[in-house]
Amino acid sequence: MMTRLRVIYNGVVIGILCALLAWKSTWLQMRMSLGWIIPIVAIIVYLCYMYYGKKLQQNWAIFRFPETLGITIVSFILLLMVFGWQGFVTVLGATIRELFKAQWSLPWTAAVIGIILLVWLIALFIDSRLHPVAKIVSGDKIKKLTLQSKISLVVTIVFLVLLVGLYYVIPGYHDFINKMSIMLAKLDIKGLRDYINSFGVWGPLISTLLMVFQSVLAPLPAFVLTFANAYLYGWYFGAALSWASAMLGALLCFYIARGIGRPFAEKIITKNALGKMDGFFDEYGDYTIIILRLLPFISFDEVSYGAGFTDMKVGKFMIATGIGQLPATIVYSLVGGSLDGSKMMMFIALIAFILLVVISLVVRKVMLNKQAKRSVDVTK
Amino acid sequence: MKKNSLIIGFIASLLLVFGIALGTTANVQAAKSNSLTSSHPVQYNKKKKEVTLLTTVNGTYFTQPTRHVIVNVDGSNGNKSLLKTNATPKQIYNDLKKVGAKPGDNLDMKSKAGSKVKGSSIKVFFVINGKRVKAEKAVQVNNKNLKKLDFKFGGNMKTNNKAKTGCVLCFDSCPVGIVSGAKYGYKYGEHFTGKSSVLPKDGSNLKVVMQVK
Numbered sequence: 001m002m003t004r005l006r007v008i009y010n011g012v013v014i015g016i017l018c019a020l021l022a023w024k025s026t027w028l029q030m031r032m033s034l035g036w037i038i039p040i041v042a043i044i045v046y047l048c049y050m051y052y053g054k055k056l057q058q059n060w061a062i063f064r065f066p067e068t069l070g071i072t073i074v075s076f077i078l079l080l081m082v083f084g085w086q087g088f089v090t091v092l093g094a095t096i097r098e099l100f101k102a103q104w105s106l107p108w109t110a111a112v113i114g115i116i117l118l119v120w121l122i123a124l125f126i127d128s129r130l131h132p133v134a135k136i137v138s139g140d141k142i143k144k145l146t147l148q149s150k151i152s153l154v155v156t157i158v159f160l161v162l163l164v165g166l167y168y169v170i171p172g173y174h175d176f177i178n179k180m181s182i183m184l185a186k187l188d189i190k191g192l193r194d195y196i197n198s199f200g201v202w203g204p205l206i207s208t209l210l211m212v213f214q215s216v217l218a219p220l221p222a223f224v225l226t227f228a229n230a231y232l233y234g235w236y237f238g239a240a241l242s243w244a245s246a247m248l249g250a251l252l253c254f255y256i257a258r259g260i261g262r263p264f265a266e267k268i269i270t271k272n273a274l275g276k277m278d279g280f281f282d283e284y285g286d287y288t289i290i291i292l293r294l295l296p297f298i299s300f301d302e303v304s305y306g307a308g309f310t311d312m313k314v315g316k317f318m319i320a321t322g323i324g325q326l327p328a329t330i331v332y333s334l335v336g337g338s339l340d341g342s343k344m345m346m347f348i349a350l351i352a353f354i355l356l357v358v359i360s361l362v363v364r365k366v367m368l369n370k371q372a373k374r375s376v377d378v379t380k
Numbered sequence: 381m382k383k384n385s386l387i388i389g390f391i392a393s394l395l396l397v398f399g400i401a402l403g404t405t406a407n408v409q410a411a412k413s414n415s416l417t418s419s420h421p422v423q424y425n426k427k428k429k430e431v432t433l434l435t436t437v438n439g440t441y442f443t444q445p446t447r448h449v450i451v452n453v454d455g456s457n458g459n460k461s462l463l464k465t466n467a468t469p470k471q472i473y474n475d476l477k478k479v480g481a482k483p484g485d486n487l488d489m490k491s492k493a494g495s496k497v498k499g500s501s502i503k504v505f506f507v508i509n510g511k512r513v514k515a516e517k518a519v520q521v522n523n524k525n526l527k528k529l530d531f532k533f534g535g536n537m538k539t540n541n542k543a544k545t546g547c548v549l550c551f552d553s554c555p556v557g558i559v560s561g562a563k564y565g566y567k568y569g570e571h572f573t574g575k576s577s578v579l580p581k582d583g584s585n586l587k588v589v590m591q592v593k
Contacts, residue, residue, distance in 0.1 A: 020590065023444055024573055026446075029460075030446065030447070030448075030457075030460055032476075033459065086443065087443045090439065090440060090442070090443045090444070091440070091443070093440075093446065094440035098440075101458075101459065103436065103583055105582065105583060106439050106440065106582050119566045245538070261570050
């Protein structure tokens with residue numbers, strides 16, 4: 001019972017997040033009562049729980065209390081950032097009262113929803129204290145061919161086929177990909193900036209899509225986009241946008257590899273090679289990812305794919321990626337932000353850039369030394 | 381046992397919150413501004429060549445953009461406008477004709493983007509604190525003030541009957557709204573927000589006067 005309440009709560013919160021963000025699209029909000037998004041999303045989340053949580057025993061789909069709290073806080077902060085307090089209250093109230101075709105006061109409607117969610121969350125918290133939900137132990141399933149991995153394989157292949165197939169079917173998509181590939185490959189920062197800017201409010205979304213796209217297509221360089229973002233939105237917001245979208249891209253690569261799965265990959269890349277990679281990640285795992293991310297001119301996307309084939313946990317991968325790409329993102333953003341003038345910024349950026357290269361080289365050397373020492377130890 | 385009492389407590393607190401909510405929010409509606417009421421929301425004055433209607437302010441569009449100024453509550457766009465009214469588009473159409481306005485009827489759904497609405501010119505006023513304020517003063521586009529929206533009696537009764545959107549007054553040239561602004565052409569894509577500093581607060585009644593020039 002409480003598990004169901006918890007899942008529905010998450011569905012409602014995610015639904016509210018989607019419904020409220022949909023207000024940003026005037027086209028959409030003029031055409032439908034956005035409140036309907038809430039029950040629809042709640043049902044989808046519940047179905048995910050029934051299938052992924054109950055049947056496939058996946059941790060994310062049972063929404064344990066810490067995740068529930070995390071989702072609530074992140075949604076709330078995101079909405080406040082998008083709408084501001086006044087706008088948030090208005091839009092939340094409007095979404096709900098429109099659903100009931102009522103003429104309730106906007107702040108009161110928002111307050112009631114807020115209180116209901118808060119009471120609900122407190123009840124879930126008390127329940128999580130009384131009956132803690134243990135994490136489902138996934139064991140070593142990654143190396144076996146289970147029903148879940150078969151499904152993932154099919155879903156991933158369908159996704160990849162669509163991704164490639166649509167290129168030949170939809171002309172707009174075809175042109176978009178071609179244009180982007182040329183811009184990224186030619187390092188055309190100004191062209192890219194103007195292109196993203198032409199989308200107006202939707203610019204950040206397009207930029208995110210581009211970042212994800214360049215992650216999946218490994219050879220394209222990401223730093224051009226980071227430059228363009230900083231150029232457009234200032235170094236601070238540009239860095240935040242680049243960082244977040246690069247995380248998303250890395251996650252997608254990771255999951256594509258995960259989706260293809262170990263058993264299938266073993267057939268193609270051979271067991272031995274994968275075993276070696278496992279050893280490498282086991283020994284230097286988190287550090288490897290951090291270091292590789294620090295090095296500016298290494299395409300990180302292969303590493304994301306590689307990590308997906310090992311039994312590394314998603315959380316660990318994301319933390320390492322997040323920390324690892326932080327310095328480079330900031331430095332590139334500083335450089336990107338200073339393209340418009342400001343000599344002081346240019347100076348700081350240059351220093352930071354040199355520092356970044358030096359530090360990453362030093363760290364790499366230290367790591368190599370460590371590795372050499374260990375191999376000496378083994379021979380003893 | 382503990383689990384049950386927890387659930388009962390949870391449901392009870394939900395009910396309590398709902399109770400408070402209903403108690404405090406059910407005090408709106410019941411309108412009376414002069415002789416206009418929510419059941420008789422429109423009047424016309426042949427001498428002054430005016431149609432007056434009663435509306436309710438929707439504060440959602442103080443912060444969110446829309447292109448609908450006045451819409452009938454039962455129409456499919458009933459919740460998408462700055463002002464809601466119980467008056468039907470047909471009533472307004474007939475009353476405007478009675479006071480001598482001539483419909484333009486020059487737009488339909490297939491009209492070219494950018495086409496402008498025609499018909500008798502209409503001045504639109506909002507009656508705020510007993511004073512008439514030009515509609516243009518109460519709205520803004522991208523936080524910028526407007527000078528003239530150039531409202532015209534587009535007519536459009538046929539498309540209006542078909543579309544069932546309930547549209548009475550639109551901000552830009554529209555093939556459905558009874559009256560719409562000729563400043564912006566059809567499908568121009570511009571939207572406005574109401575000024576909370578000028579308009580009464582969300583849920584208040586507001587009289588709107590349409591004067592035929």
